[in-house]
Structure formats: C-alpha cells, structure tokens
Amino acid sequence: MIITALIILMGVTMVVSAVFALHTKNLLMAVIAVGILSLFSSIIYLIMQAPDVAMTEAAIGAGLSTVIFLYALRRTTDRDVDDD
Amino acid sequence: MIKRALIFLVLAFFAWQFLLMVTGWEGLSGLGEIARHYMEKGREELGAANIVTAIVVTYRGLDTLGEVSVLFLAAAGIGFLLGAGRLSRKQDGGNAGGLENEKTRRKASEILETGSDIVVPAIAVFGVYIFVNGHLSPGGGFQGGAVIASAIVLLFLSHPFYSLNHGVLKVTESLSGTVYVGLGLLGLILAGGFLDARFLPVGEFGRILSAGAIPVIYSLIGLKVGAELVGILEQMRRPS
Amino acid sequence: MVTPIYIFIIALGIAFLLPLLERAKKGAAETVFLAALSGIALISWHWLFSLLTGRCEIGEIFTAGFRPPFSINLRVGMEEAVFTSAINLATLAGAVYLIRELSGRGTKSMMLYLLFVMGMNGMVLTRDIFNLFVFMEITGIASYALVALRLDTKGLTAGFKYAIAGSLASIFMLLGIIVIYMITGTLNIDSIASRMVSFSGTAAAGFVAPAVFMLVFAFMIEMKQFPANGWALDVYDSAAPGISAMISAGSAGAALFAIYKILPIAGEGWYMAAAITGSVTFVAANLIGLKQERAGRLLGYSSIGQMGLLLTVVSLGLKGSLPSWQLIAVGLFINHLLAKAGLFWLTGITGEDRIRNWGVIARRPFLLMMMGLFMAALSGFPPFPAFWSKWTLVMSMFSGGMKVWVVFILLGSLFEVAYLFRWFGYAVRGGVEDGESGDIVKGTPEKTAVIFFGAALLTAVAYYMMGKMIDNSTLMLMPLVGAAGLLLFERFDPRVRGIVSLAAVLYYGYMIIPGLSGMPLFFNSFFLGGGAIMLLATLHRRTASRGFYPMLLLMIGSLSALALSSTSLQFFYAWELMTFSSYILVLRGKKAMKPALLYMVFSAAGAYLVMAGFASAGGTVFGGAGDGIAGMSGSLQMLPFILLAAGFLVKVAGMGLHVWAPGAYAEAEDDSSAIISSILSKAGVLGFVFLFIKAGTAFTGSTYLYSTIGWIGAITAFFGALYAAMQEDAKKLLAWSSIGQVGYMILGLAAMNQIGWVAALYHSVSHFMFKGLLFLAVAGVVYRTGTRNMYEMGGLIKRMPMSFISVMIGIIALSGVPPLTGFGGKWLLYNALIERGWYLQAALAFFSSTVAFLYCFRLVHAIFLGQAKPAFRKIKEAPRSLIAAQYILIMAIMMFSMKPSILIKPIMGIVGERFDTLLTWQANTLYSPFGYWNGFAVMMVVCALFAILLVILLLISPKPQKVKQFNIVFAAERPETPETTHYAWKFFTPYERAFSGILKPAATRFWNAVGEWAEAVAAMSRHIYSGNTGAYVVQIFIFGILLFILSRGGLS
C-alpha cells in the first residue's frame, strides 16, 4: 500500500518533471529534470523487482546520459529557442 | 491553428489507444513459455544464479552482441561526427554562444581533485566487481561498464585538462570486442552454437568461476561497454 | 554449408579490429574492409547457389546451443538467400564505389559501413522479433551516421531527421513487441504467428489490438510510407549519392523483408491496410516526383514509390490474393536494387544535382547508355526484371478481380515514367544551363566499373527471367541481340554501321519470311522490307550517330517480333521494346526533348492500357503458343476490347490521343521521321488487326464499339488533314498528314468487312511508300536548306529536281488522285463503308481527302515552286542514298499503280476467309458490290492522254524564250526583291478563318490541363515535406491515425 502510494507519488513527480523539462526555458534545468526522472524510474524498477534494470537505468540512463546531455549543452548553448 | 488541432488530435488518439491498453491490461499471472524454461532449466543448463544475466549473455546472446555493436556504432558515429574535420562555425556564419576554449574552462577545486583521486580507482574497481559477479548478483557488463565510465566522468570533472590515453582506450575497445566475438566463435566450435557459453564447465552453482564462460563474456562486455562509453564521453567533452 | 553466423562474426570481428589498422600501412584497412564484405557476400551467394541447385535444405541456425524459442535462431531459406545475396552484392559494389570517400573519412566510416551491412543481413535472417529490432537499430544507427558522411549541413540535418524518425519507430516497435511477448510468452516469430491467431475475437483482442497496431505502424515508418516519409526524402536528397544508393537499395529491401516477417504476426486484417498504404504511397510519391527538379530527391521519390509497390505486392501475396507474388516481388526488388543504385551512382559521378543540367553526361556516351539502361529498367521496359514482374502483377490482379488496384499501380507507374524520362530528356538534350560547360564528367575507374557491373548484372537477371517467363525466348531475344551486336560496331564509320544494319535486316528477313504466311507474313515483309529501304536512306549520315543504328535495328526487330508474337506476353514485350527504341530515336532530334517526353508518356499510357486489356482478357487473348495472329478467332468481352482499342488508339494517334504525334514525328531526326511515320505508325494498325480478328463482331455492344472506332478514325482523318494544311513546318505537315492517313486505315478496319480490311492493308503499304517518299524528300531538302519552315524555301525545283519529282509523285499518290496507288485505297475504303452503311463516315473521309489536297499542294508549292530565296540559289541536290531510297519507292509506287492486282490479290489472300467475299477480279477490273475499278486501264488512259497532249503542246507552241524564275511583273513593275513575293506563309488563311471554330486545339488544351493539374497537385502536395523535423514528426503520428482508420476499414 505504502509502496503503491510511493509509486504514485514518484509517478506524479516524474510526469511533472517531464512537463517541466519540456517547458522550461533553461535547458540545463530541463536536462537535470530528465535526469531526475530517470533516477526515479530506476527506483521504480527496483520496486518492480528488476534490480539489473534499475542499476542500468541509474548508471546509464540517469548518470551517463545526463552527462552526455550536459556536455552537449556546453558545446552548444543552454538557451532555448521560441516555440510556436 | 490547424497544426495545434492536429497535435491535439494525435495526442487524443494515442491517449485513447493507451487507454485501451490500460483497461485491457491484466498483467501476467504466471511465467510464459520461455520464461518458465529459463527459470526452471536455467540453473542446470548454464548454472547462473542471475537468470537475467543468463538470458542476456547466452540465451539472447545475439541481442547482446548486437547491443554492444550499437554502442560501438554510436561511439564510432559520434567519433566520426565530432572527430573528423574541424568544427568551425564560420562555415555557415553562426554567431553567438557556443564552444568553450581552454581559457574559459575553470580548474576544479582542490577538494574535488584530491577526493576524486581517491574515489576514482575505487569506483573503477567497483565496476569491475559488478561485471565479474554478473552471473550471481544483479548487475553485469553494462552496469559495470557504465560505472567505470562514471569514474572517468569524475576524472574529467576533477581534472579538466586530463586527456585519456587514446591508444589504450582503442586497444581495449578493439580487443575486448574481438575477443568477445572470438569466444562466441569458440561456443560455435566447441559447444552447441554461436555464443554458447558452455564450452567452459558449468561448474558449481554460486561460484565466481561457474556458469561456463558467462563471467568471462560479461567481463569482456563490461570492458567493451566501458571503453565505448568513455569514448563517447571523451568525444562529447572534447571542445575540438 | 558455411553457417551464416559467420556473416556476423566477420562483420563484427573486422569492425572491432579496424580501429587498430588505422595507423597500419596505407590501404590495409581498405583491403581488409573489402575482403570482409566479400566474405559476407560469398556466404550468402553460397547459400543462394546451393539452394537454387538443390544441394542443401533450408538452413535453420540456432545460437547459444539452445533450440528456439529459447534462444535466437536464424533461417536461410530461398527468400532469405535471395535478399541477402542481392543486398550483399549491392553493398559490396557500393563499397567499391565509395571506397575513396570512406577511406578519406578514416576507418570509422568503414566500420559504420560494415555494421550497416551486417544489420541488414541480420534483419533478413533473424527469426526473433526482438533480435529483429536490434538489427534494425544497428542498420539505422549506421545509416544515420553514414548519411552525414560528407559532414555538410544538409547531410547532418538529414541524419538527425532520420534518427528522430528511427527512434519513433523503435519506440512503437518495442511497445508492440512487449505486449506480444506478454500474451504469447515467446519472442520467436514463428511461434508468435501461430499463437496470435488464437487471440482474434477473444477478450484479450481489445488489449492486443493497439499493440499490434503500433508494431505495424513502426514497420510502416521504416518502410517510409506516405505521408510519414518526409525525412526519408531528405535523406535521399542529402546523403552522398553512394550512400543514398545503399539506403535505397539495401536497407529498404531489408525493411521490406522485415515487414514480410511481421505482417503474419499482425494478422490477416492488416494485409489489406498494408497493401492500400503501399499503393497510396506508390501513387503519391510518384505524383509528387513530377515536380522534382533535383536528381537525388527525384530518385528518393522513386525509391519510396517502389517500396510502396513492393509493400503492396507482399501484403497482397501474404493475403493470398496474388498467386505468383514471390516472383513479382523478387523481380521488382532486384530491378529496383540495381537500377536505383545505378542511377544514384551516376548522380555521384556527374556531381550534378539539378536535372536540368544533366546535359553534362551527354558527352560520355557510355554513361549515358548506362543511364538509359537503368531508366528502362526502372520504368519496367523489357527485358528488365520489372517488366516481367509488372506483367505478372497486372495479370494476377486482374484474374483476382482487383481492377482498382491495377488502375492505381499503372497510374503511379505512369507518373514515374514521366519524371524519369523527363530527366533522361535533359540528359540527352538538355545541354548545360549555367556555365561550367567546359567540365567533362569524370568518373574514377572503380566508380565507372561498378556502374557497368550493376548494368551487366541487371542484364543477366533480365536474361534469366526472360528465359523463364516468355515462350520462344530465343526468337524474342533477336532484336536485342542484334542491337547489342551492333554496339560492337559503334567505333566504325556510320556508313559501315548502316550497311551492317541493312545486312542484318535483310538476312533476318531472308531467314524468317519464307516460313511465314498470313498476317505475320504481311507485316513482316512490310516492316523488314520497309526497314531495309529506310536503312538505305540513312546511309547519307556522316555524323557520329551514336546509338542510332542499334536503336533503329532494335525498333525494326521489335516490330518484326510484334508481328511474330503468338502470346499476349510476346506481343506486349515486343510492343514495349518498340516503344523504347522509337523513343530513343525520337529523342535524337535536336529539339526533341519535350516531344520525346510526350511521346514516351503517351506511349507508356497506351502500353498500360494494352497490358490491362490483355490482363482483363485473362491473359489469353492469344490462345497460347503457336496461336499466332493468323490463327485467332473467337470473341472478347467488352472491357478488354475497350482497353486494347484505347491502347492502340494512342499508338495510331487517334484524335484526342494524338497530341504526342506531331511533335514526335516532326522533331525526330529527318530520316528517323521517315521511318517512324511510315513504318512505326503501322504498329497500331497491326494492333487493331489482331484485336479485331480476336474480337470478331459477335460480342454484345460490338456494333457501337466498332462504329465508335470508325468515327474516331474518320474524325482523325479529317482533323489530320485540316491541321496539316495549317502547318508552316514541312515535317509537321507530313506528321499531321500521317496521323490523318492512319485514320483511314482504322476506319477501314473498323468497317469489319473484306473490302475494309483490304483497304486498310493496301493503304498501309501505299502509305508507307508515299509517306516514306515524302519524308525522305523533305529530309533531303531540310538537310540542304537547314530549315523546316516551308516559307523560307521556295523555287527549289531548279536546284533539286529529283526531290521535286519525288514530292510530286508522292503527293499525287497521297491525295488519292488516280492513277497512282492512293486512289485504290480510297476507292476500296468508300466501297467498304457503303457496304457497312457508314455513309456519313464515308462522306467525311471523302471530304478529308479533298482537304488533303490543300496540304499536298502547299507542300510542293511552298518548297519547290514560287520564288527562290537567295540563300538557296546554290544548294545541291539531296544526298545520293536519300535519292536512291526515294526512287526505289517511286518505282514501287509506279509498279503497284500499273497493276494494283499484284498488291491487292495477296492482301485479299491474307485477309482470307474471315469475312464474306465481296471483292472479285475480272481480268484487271476489281468488282465490289457497288462499283468497279480497272487500275490498269485508268493508268493507260491517263498515260496516253498525257503523252498525246504533251506532244501536241510541244508541237503547237513556238520555241519559248526561257526566263528567270523571278522575272515577273508585279502591278506593272518588276519587283526589286522578287524573293519576298513568295506567297507561302499562312497559306490557307481563309480556311483557317472559316474553320476557326473547330481548329482550336481542344485535345492539346485538355491534356495540357491534365498535365498542369497533375503538376499542381504535385506542387501542392509536396509542400507537406517542409523540411521541418517537427512537422515530419506530426506527419508520422498523423500517418499512424490514418493507418489505424485504414486497418479498421480492413478489419470490418
């Protein structure tokens, strides 16, 4: 029960951070928000009895992927463009 | 306006499709055919405790080889895109923002530098531990490789001017991959088929040296993945 | 057998090792790379060869030592072997082609290429659905990077777009895969397929349906279906041509194979949806391609179209609606693979993206020839594989009752023909628009070799398929063999080539004619004899005339094959060969770019109608082997009759469908015009002959159909004459005249009685003689004067008396004035029409022949009479070979005029007992139920009168004082510049004014409007491909919705 509540809580956070990532003007924040989202997902995997996946997601999805995004940001710009 | 309507239409349509999936979703009540087989026979066939590892390395070994190839390809592609030729914005007359050069890159703080010097080898060793124990405990080549790569990230952060020994990286990358393929070939020659890990004895359940060649293969995967990820990171980091 | 696992071992092993070779000796990496690709290719060929010769069974390969479904397995069956062999061949050739670029970019690009090849092999071989996904990703990622090989903005953008689209596809694919795994508990494609069936109709279906939909959706994106294919177009457009070639040829094929594996999983409900999607894509891509001006993108549209067509074939085949679909698919695929790659490779060699500038290739005859070959293959001309596939496809579709599909497929093909040959027209005739004209296209030796290799391979496959498909293939191959043999003489003097061709035609005729009888005898004697005379006329050529003689020989040969054909397929084969060769002949004219294109498009449309006609008759219009034109009887149904008649009407340029003819006849080279107009125009007559024989008059509605065709013939005759009278251009005049004259033949045939048929055949021969004569004479005049405008000539009788006599004899024969041959045709025709009760048609034909008088006079007056222009006061008589050919024709005309019976009697024999005998001979008099005609007596009376009166005139007239031509008095003054008084321009103004109401070129306007409309639709539609990745993403999703709706329609 608590676990379900936790999952729902994390889920809401994840969706919110996804929407935030898409709407924020600050690309750095957007990347970090997606990183957090990944991290939360790895926790959920752990809860779902998938430790291998959780580890992979944490290390690759949340960790290295975010770093790669950040490097990409550093080599371009962190300013957003206008959406129509 | 039309575009927004279309986007809304698309989202509504897929939401509806997903809703259909959610309402019809019953979840698994038991293991399916092949899952049952893996769980039941996996131990005696391969002797690996971590069935996910058994699947990844052996049963679906070709997938994993492909996966490694994908990573390899991505690294090659990134290397090709970012490595070849000079990255000059003048070609198209771009203006503001952009690339940093050596001057703008700040030196890391002393604490970080010192701390990382201690932590990086430890993390790397942890990574090795993860892939060596892949057949016993959660984790394996990918996770271990990623951990090793994180160690290098830390190194990059603490030593902004650190430059990797590309030769070593390249040799690791090449050899681990080639040996991986070679082991697969051994499986084809000595055991039941390509990537069959049983050309080495299955051994005693639960030991490090058990489960045939799974630990060896997974370790090679770990090295390979680590090398590729580091290569990718290095390419992404390098401001030309 | 070498297990195909080695494909992956070699690819991966070498790819992993390649980085280490970077510093090694120069060339080492390249050698290893090519060796690896060769090894991969050898493995697949080995399998293909073993399977073809039956040396081995289908190979099932298990990995990891476990049997499926517990581990991933591969399969090498016939299909897999064919696809991997083809892909590996193309990629190996592509690698050789690209080797300089790849090596210039370092080992990384070679690694990418190697894994790209491996990915495609995996996609074909694997039997595991998730493994399929992995190999798709490998192929995808490698191609994303390879697209950006040149590292230019366009390529990078395209790579990015490709990656986004690919990511979307993989997301949907995974979603589908996981759900399918969930309900079936397996990932093995074979097990899934069998288990999926049990879910239809159960409670789980509601949950499974979205997942299946997404799986199919994902593969449809990979198949680049309309409209979710903007990214793919940008990829073809932007990548290096060598890479585009590989993506178009290779990965598209692998994707096709993937969807072939996936569709059975999705279930039968999806076959229809996939087939419809494919057809829509085929039509839409080819339609939008019409507006395309850039070569790479044009090929992109074509590639996407071909993929759509292949998808249709595969889906319908899986559905069980297409009997021999494997053959169709393999033929289309290999054809597409080699031809498309070849064209992309050519694009790479010329380095010219705008098709308007493709004139650069014209200076390299070899490359131009290759281009023509690939074009022919891509448009489905024989003997290339697509021809056999398309034929089988249309046949199967008709027999399966899928007429609507045929309409769409033929429509799409027509668009494709239009834009491909538009491009080819630019290449041959376009010249170079802006600057750089000094550049000569240079291809490195290996690139040229690869292109030649592709063409040779295509030809070999064509030869193989031809042997399998067509009866009596040796005979049918003769025209091609002749043309190919003549290519060996290309370096010789044109006269040598001409003589060799002439000898070939004569020898062929000598071999073949003695064994013939009936209609084949008639038409073969006609085509070969006529061809020989016309070949004689071409001997005046002094220019290089590259490709002229092979194509001419091909055309004559295919006409002969047409008359010899004994099955529908043979007929259509010869028909298409004839179309292509004559197109090239037309295109050789200096200003022939547009007319040739128009000719090609109309001919292709006509050919498609013919093909559909054959198909709708169940492919059995001819009874079978040996049942030649002569042996046919029975009746057709309404639909095949209409389709075939419409197709042949295009060929004979029936009014309304004639718009191609004036340009094509007039703009071809002058001696080609003579051949095309006098001989080729009879191919349509041959078509009608054979159609009418087969159809008979017994079927319902035949009365209306025949009288419709008769009216079309009469109206064609009338308008042909009327327009001819209004032309300023001598060749256009003759072209219109030809259109009109063929109208008489159609009218005669449609009368469906003995007199009508004798009239038509007699008139065919007679028209050949006088129109050949006129065209050759005009060719000589044009050759000397350098202009075709009659008003710029005048008074040439003094300089070119021989040509003048030719023209005079020609027009007397043409206008039907007794005693020459033209009259016989007219007399027979009126009798036939009266017998049929077609009085109004007869009156119209009569009136047309009086109008013909107008242009006849105009021709002789404007060129030879009146005032000579100063510029032409010194020109010489036409070249000897032209004159010789003309006088052979004159002698023939005189002979047949003197004794019409020597021509009419054999024709009566050929027409034979098909109709009630109406014509009878008594001595030299020919009797019909209505009248009689003694050609011999008429000739004698006229000659006698002529001679007597001429003698009288010479006796009574005093010795005349010869005056110069310009010695005229003009309002009591000698004009200062008499040459300006040559009254020739707008000669028949009053006629033009009086008939202004019906002289409006309604048909031309109509077809122009159709063309403009198509282009406008294309121009409008292509704007959806805005180049904006975001928009492309939306399109992909929208496509998903459409696909869903389609599937629902298909399911219900």
Added chain:
Amino acid sequence: MMEVLKQAGYSLATLMVVMNYGLLLVGLVTIIVARVHGRIGPPIWQPYINILKTLSMRTALSHGIMFYLGPVFRIVGGIGLLFFMPVVYGSSWMQNFSFAGDVILVVYFVFFGMLGMALGAAESGHPYSAIGIMRGLAQNTAAELPFALALMALAAQHQTLSITDIVAAQQGGIAHWNMITNPVATLAGMLAFFGMMMHSPFDVHLAPQEIPIGPPTEFHSSYLALMQTNRSIFHAAKLILFMNLFFGGATSIFVMVVKTFALLMVVVFAGVVFPRYRVEQSIRWFIRIPLAVGILAVVISAWK
C-alpha cells in the same frame, strides 16, 4: 486490242462534240451575263477566236518544266473526267472509258486537273498565281463536302457507285429522276455544284485574273489555248456529271444538250444576282447550310 482502239476513237469523237459544245456554252454565258448587266457582249464564237488568237501568238515565255506540264495536267484532268463517264445513256459510242471506273474515279479526276493547274501556275513564281490557286483550292474543297454527302446519299439510295447504273435507275420519266426521288440529295448536290462551277458568287479565285495578271494571263500563247480549251471541256463535263447523277442522264445528244444547258442557266442566273463571296465566306457558307442539307440527305437516304 481492237476493242480498245475502237473505244478510243469513239471517245475522241465524244470529246470533239463536248469540246465544241463547251466552247459555245462559254460564249453564251458571257453574252447572257453581259445582257443581264446591260451590255451587248461579245459574239458567241468569241472563245474560238480567243483560242485561235492565242495559238497564233509568236512570243512565248517559259518559266520551266512545270510550265509545260501544268496545262497538260490540267487538260488531262478535264478530258479524263469526261472520258471516264458515260455521256449518253445507252449509246455505245458515248460510253467512253466508263468501264474503267465508277463515280469515285470520276470525282477524283476533278482533282487531277486542279492539281496540274496549280502546279503550273505556281511555277510562274508570281504571288498572285499562288493566291489564286489557294482561293480556288480552298473553295473547291469546301464545296466537296456537300457534294460528297450527296454522292453518298445516292450510293445509299441506289446501292451502287456505277454512273451507268445510277442513270439506268432514273430512266422512265421525270418521276424516276433523283431530283424527284431524292430531292434533298439533289439540293445538296446542286448547292455544291454552284461552288464547283466557279460562277458568281463563287468566282473570287478568278479575281487575280481580273487584276491584269494571274494564272491565265501568266500563261499565254499555246499554253493558254490549251487551258481555255480545257475550260470548256471541264465545264461541260461537270454539267454532264451532274446531269447523270441527279437529272436522269441523257438518252441522246439532244437531251444532253437541253439538260446541261438548263443546268448551266440555273447556275448562271442564280449567280448573277448575288454579290461575290470572299473565300472564307463561301467556305463558311458551305459548311453551314449545304452541309446540313447533305447530312439530312444521307440520313434520309440511308433510312430507306
């Protein structure tokens, strides 16, 4: 062989008769037109005088070979027209060479002469010749349209193309004439006839010769003599053709003279009251009313 020679002799005799008759007719028409215009006009034998005069001209110019051939073509056309047509029904010597061909041959022979004329005149190189030819050709071809329809109507009515048979079918009194049995076809034929006889109002193509230059004047001396002879033959032959087709033919020379003369008078009187048409006007006229009448004729005849 003897048969042929005999027939040739007969035909020559016929030719003589018709030629003289034609010359007289030309003279007569000239007088009539003059009288209508209120002039006295030349004597009736003026055409003979003209021919003799031109024959005796001593100066002659030649522009080239077609200058010879043109008039010859022309007169072959005229004589041929006559020769392939039976002049008097039932008369063995006035059958000419009608065994060689039917009405189609005859009507096509009309073109033969036209072509020759055109070729000869055009060689002169004078633009007015060309204009005259163009006008003549244009108008004549337009007139062929109703004529063709009328011919087809007759073919439909009698199911034959043989002139002899058509004439035979009309024997037995005026009620059997095609004029009565097929009035619409006759009307169409007559409308065409106006054009083909080149009398006013369809004589515009002769206009260039009224301006003192053009085909007939460009030809001169013996050439012109030949052509004027032909003109009379041609005239008469066309009258005979129409008489045969629509007015019951002739059973004797006398009937032939009466009928053709009457026929000519119709044309002449109809013509003099109309102003001259321009070429495009006359073409337009032919493709309206006569065309409609012709189609009606065919429809009615085919209906039976």
Added chain:
Amino acid sequence: MKAVLVIGLLLMLTGFYGLMTRRNMIKMVLSVAITEVGLQMVMITAGFIRGGTAPILTEDITELASFVDPVPQALVLTAIVIGVAVNALMLAFIIRMYGKRGSLDVRDYTDSKW
C-alpha cells in the same frame, strides 16, 4: 501495478507532445529520452508478476511462480543501452549542426525539402 503502467504511458504521451511541439533540437532529444523512460516502465510492468521476486536464483530454490518474468528485464536492458546510444548520436548531430549554423532551432535546418 497498473500505476506504473499508467505512469509509463503518460510519460510516453508527454514525450510525443514534446517531440511534436518543441523546436529546440535538444528538447526534441529530451522528449525522445522521456518517451523511452516511459516505454521502459511499460516493458518492466509487462514482466511483473504480483508477488514475484527478482529473477535471481538462490541455493534453496523456491517455487518458480514467485519470480517475476526475467525476459522483459533483459529486453529493457538492451533497450536502455540502445536508447542512450541513439540519443548520444543525435546530440553529436546537434553539436555538429550547431557548429555550422549556430542555432538549435530545428526550423533553421530545412535546406532539403519538397
């Protein structure tokens, strides 16, 4: 565990939304990443069995039904790595494109069209 399923699908929808509306190429790649996370969650849910434990055998083998399905986990493992690899490649494209034009706006890269 429908909650995880719903979250996953919602994330996928969010990703679709972002992919369609965002003009910044980095955000497009982020959208792809979000979609992938959602997808992976759906995949894990597909292999989940109520009351099951992680598929790691111990010495004392318990009854088999108590494990969750290991296959989807293996698949997700592959999917994650592939996803990150592709995203990294896309970012490399973006860097290189930015080098050419100095813009991240996807609308500035419409050289080839129609």
